[in-house]
Amino acid sequence: MSNSFPSAARVFAPGRNNPFLRSLEAQLAIAVFALALLFVSAQGVFAHEFKAGDIKIEHPWSRATPAGAKVAGGYLTITNTGSSSDRLLSIASDISAKAELHEMGVKDGVMTMRPVTGGLEIPAGGKVALAPGGYHLMFMDLKQPPKQGEMFAATLTFDKAGAVKVEFAVQAIGSPAPQEDNH
Ligand SMILES: [Cu+2]
16 A cells, blocks of 8 residues: 655655645644743743733732631733723622722821722723722622632623623732732
């Protein structure tokens, strides 16, 4: 029986004028590239981002909570690459009965936090950071407390960009800032 299927040796042998061999080379290159991407994403598990329309959400993170805690914070950065403003309207997650957008501030020398009503504007071409001490998301009446090293899902809803599914990376109790490694 004649064997017309190229052997591995022939695939790697010089045959650059043969389109069949050239496409195999291209496929190998793509496979190697895909593996490299997998490796990079495994290394940068905390360097994650999500996109919907003109909205980009970078590095959602949260903190593990002390035993019995009823609330957990959520932090991230939102960029609007579009030419019109958008508005973060709401947040929902299976880890808590409800979730709100909060603002932290000092009132009469006391740190307070209050729900933001009417949503949070993300200006055209602008960037809004939700971080400890300022705007933040608050997961209330926790059903599954966030555990350090794990991720949990949540959905952010924007006026124009619509619903965006994101994953929050859970850091240690009391982490002051996101553990970003390569961005
Ligand atoms: Cu809060």
